[in-house]
Amino acid sequence: xxxxxxxxxxxxxxxxxLFLLAAMPALAHVQQGQAAGFLTxxxxxxxGLDHVLAMVAVGLWGAQxxxxxxxxxxxxxxxxxxxxxxxxxxGVPLPGVEIGIAASAILLGGMVAKEAxxxxxxxAAMVASFAVFHGHAHGTELPAGQSGLTYSxxxxxxxxxxxxxxxxxxxxxxxxxxxxxxRAAGAAVGAAGVFFLWRALA
Amino acid sequence: MRKRVLWTSAAGALLLWxxxxxxxxxxxxxxxxxxxxxxxxxxxxxxxxxxxMALLAGLNGAATGRRALFILPAAWLAGGxxxxxxxxxxxxxxxxxxxxxxxxxxxxxxxxxAPAAVTALAVILGMVHGWLNGASIAAAGREASGLVGxxxxxFLLVALVSARVVSLKRPWTRIAVRVAGSWIAAVGLLLLGWxxxxxx
Numbered sequence: 001x002x003x004x005x006x007x008x009x010x011x012x013x014x015x016x017x018l019f020l021l022a023a024m025p026a027l028a029h030v031q032q033g034q035a036a037g038f039l040t041x042x043x044x045x046x047x048g049l050d051h052v053l054a055m056v057a058v059g060l061w062g063a064q065x066x067x068x069x070x071x072x073x074x075x076x077x078x079x080x081x082x083x084x085x086x087x088x089x090x091g092v093p094l095p096g097v098e099i100g101i102a103a104s105a106i107l108l109g110g111m112v113a114k115e116a117x118x119x120x121x122x123x124a125a126m127v128a129s130f131a132v133f134h135g136h137a138h139g140t141e142l143p144a145g146q147s148g149l150t151y152s153x154x155x156x157x158x159x160x161x162x163x164x165x166x167x168x169x170x171x172x173x174x175x176x177x178x179x180x181x182x183r184a185a186g187a188a189v190g191a192a193g194v195f196f197l198w199r200a201l202a
Numbered sequence: 203m204r205k206r207v208l209w210t211s212a213a214g215a216l217l218l219w220x221x222x223x224x225x226x227x228x229x230x231x232x233x234x235x236x237x238x239x240x241x242x243x244x245x246x247x248x249x250x251x252x253x254x255m256a257l258l259a260g261l262n263g264a265a266t267g268r269r270a271l272f273i274l275p276a277a278w279l280a281g282g283x284x285x286x287x288x289x290x291x292x293x294x295x296x297x298x299x300x301x302x303x304x305x306x307x308x309x310x311x312x313x314x315x316a317p318a319a320v321t322a323l324a325v326i327l328g329m330v331h332g333w334l335n336g337a338s339i340a341a342a343g344r345e346a347s348g349l350v351g352x353x354x355x356x357f358l359l360v361a362l363v364s365a366r367v368v369s370l371k372r373p374w375t376r377i378a379v380r381v382a383g384s385w386i387a388a389v390g391l392l393l394l395g396w397x398x399x400x401x402x
Contacts, residue, residue, distance in 0.1 A: 071377040071380070075377075078387075078388035079306075079307075079310065079384050081388065082392045085395060086394060089392070089399045090395055090398050090399060149247060149396070152388075155392070156392070
């Protein structure tokens with residue numbers, strides 16, 4: 001090695017050639033399916049009544065429970081729901097998804113109807129466990145040719161807006177008539193959940 | 203000699219591992235700098251992690267926000283230059299998902315981080331995404347000055363978003379930032395699933 005550079009051996013040259021051939025090209029292409037993916041993701045959560053009612057019920061319950069649940073539930077729910085979607089995407093099966101979604105409407109509606117106040121950890125765990133079912137069922141239905149990223153953005157925004165709707169409606173909890181109306185709404189969600197369960201089992 | 207073999211092997215492994223650089227390049231007709239500016243604001247793969255970084259820096263206070271303001275664009279530019287010169291993308295395509303997941307979770311948790319930790323995150327984010335941008339620009343045969351537009355747009359974004367977050371005083375507004383962080387983390391987790399399933 002002293003006194004200058006030596007020529008590469010055939011083995012070294014062959015190895016370098018192999019690396020060069022194995023390197024993948026950088027692909028330049030125009031983005032496709034971005035807007036369609038976003039709109040599909042945005043529409044998907046509001047296209048199923050079972051999902052809509054359960055998400056709104058989460059917001060209603062959060063409004064009934066007050067701080068810190070009113071912000072803890074909307075912060076944790078999207079991440080746990082996405083975890084359910086992640087499980088679905090990587091092929092982990094979750095049996096009884098439709099039954100789980102129907103049960104979420106029954107139990108969340110029941111909690112709102114009873115104006116139940118369990119410990120915060122229990123409420124968060126209950127909502128989180130249902131979120132997995134919703135994410136598994138709804139977070140993975142991307143039509144071919146559309147962008148997974150913008151679909152995910154639309155899906156998460158729509159779900160968050162449903163929570164916000166529930167919290168917004170829940171503002172009426174400060175008035176006596178509003179508390180009664182909220183409990184009636186919870187009972188309606190629970191009744192709808194029974195219908196969804198019957199349909200899932202039929 | 204042994205050291206050279208090690209370096210050669212490492213470089214080779216890096217080349218073999220390299221993924222395709224998915225260029226989402228814009229053409230405004232106004233030149234590469236404006237193409238770069240529009241790229242950041244129209245490409246969610248880069249925009250969303252940059253927004254998450256700005257939110258996180260803002261939540262950690264004015265001093266940290268000022269650091270991120272200069273470090274993120276500088277790292278993006280440096281990574282972009284390196285990527286442009288190498289013209290390969292030695293990072294997996296799922297890097298956007300990981301950026302969103304990590305920054306989103308940290309924003310949602312609203313834990314006070316050491317300024318050095320936020321700086322390190324800004325450096326890593328800027329270098330990795332800048333590298334991908336630079337490699338894409340080189341592969342498309344575009345001018346490297348587009349990177350200046352991307353870095354400049356990053357500066358503007360961090361300045362506006364971080365300053366807004368720093369100025370938030372009411373508790374619920376800070377919670378709104380945390381909710382935004384949880385949404386970003388959720389998008390990152392779903393995107394990671396799409397990447398792993400090969401359907402992104």
